[in-house]
Amino acid sequence: MSVTYSGRYDAIVVGVGGMGSAASYYLARRGKRVLGLERFGLPHAMGSSHGHTRIIRLAYYEHPSYVLLLRRAYELWREIQKTAGERLLYTTGSVDSGPEDSWVFKGSWESCRLHDLPHEVLTGSELHRRYPGYRLPDDHLALVQPDGGFLAPEKCIVSYVTAAQAQGAEIHARERVLEWEPLEGGVRVRTDRGSYEADKLVVTAGAWDGELVDVLDGLAVPERQVLAWLQPTRPERFRPENFPVFNLLVDEGRFYGFPVHGVPGFKFGKYHHLEEVVDPDTLDREAHDYDEQLLRDFAERYFPDGCGPTMDLQTCMFTNTPDNHFVIDVHPDYEQVSFASPCSGHGYKFASVIGEIMADLADTGITRHDISLFRLDRLTEPTHRPSSAPPPITQGQANGQVHERNGHSRSFPRVPDVRPFW
């Protein structure tokens, strides 16, 4: 079926997932004529924003400068929750834990200290007494921050889309963008159903960003992830009231997890699961026995009361930049085009504020938010690295991999999982 609309849009948003749904809303709320184009359904489980829950936390070991954005993200989540009339944000507290001198514990503590965030530091056994589901080594420290919790991502996307439509946005699902071209003062977008023109283009295509934005090709690299939900043998220990969300650095790697919500099991995953770089169109979406075993081994050691039968296993995609920070910028050659990377496995919590930033960039080319850490040129022109950006990656680039997509081979640095962000 071919659908061609006459007239021109103020902005076209490509990809109506976590970031694009929010961007569509904040643009429409400013009175802009918006077209949102999504290749799958609304919502769907083919990208990076499915699986019932996403952690949100104020303590931020990845870099303390994220905290200001998080404060705004929380405000906007509460606002859209009110507009939607539906619960989107759950507060459970958050635990960031690891050995005392680990980047996860120390980074989290540093962000609390710098931003004056309420927090407590507990040993592994103190944490177990407070939250009995946890059994961490006693020589590990846990930073507990009361504002942490989780979002319900599919509901957030639906809420933003509904609110955008109420403001007049047109949102088309199951319509794939094939290409775009710059025009004098605008863009033309060709899809598998038609062709559209707009003054501005916002690309929030998640794992497919690299296909649609030339300057992100090779810098936004999709990676397969696997999640497990296990039925707790002591369910009272894994309820949202007494099981804070977690980020743990342990001998086996860095893991994150949630209380029981949406599925009759507690959910967790390992960051950079098996370090499998993928093409988003040919990703192995099956979860295998070896994926499950890796995850169960972790849970048996640190959450022994959580290890009943498996309730579900799902795959999903991180899309990583070389330094694991976001890329949010205006295209270096076309000022009418802006983009947001899918944020290296830690972006969902920011989707509300990134939506606002994308609306700012499309509207005026600038934003009041500090996005200096996310500029593209830190990755393309290392000598222009802003002082707040993380140090250049050296160790770990050694195992750089080559990825074939669209007939092009692309090499990129493999970022080690455990690395200083700050």
Ligand SMILES: Cc1cc2nc3c(=O)[nH]c(=O)nc-3n(C[C@H](O)[C@H](O)[C@H](O)COP(=O)(O)OP(=O)(O)OC[C@H]3O[C@@H](n4cnc5c(N)ncnc54)[C@H](O)[C@@H]3O)c2cc1C
């Ligand atoms: C397993 C897992 C766990 C995570 N846990 C957390 C967490 O706890 N907390 C946290 O903050 N973050 C977390 N993240 C990261 C977070 O989920 C992502 O940063 C976020 O979902 C990315 O949102 P996005 O809008 O960029 O991508 P998506 O939500 O995938 O949206 C991109 C959209 O673009 C569409 N699209 C692509 N190409 C086209 C095209 N050509 N035409 C039209 N549409 C197109 C896609 O279909 C998709 O809907 C996790 C990620 C994964 C995979």
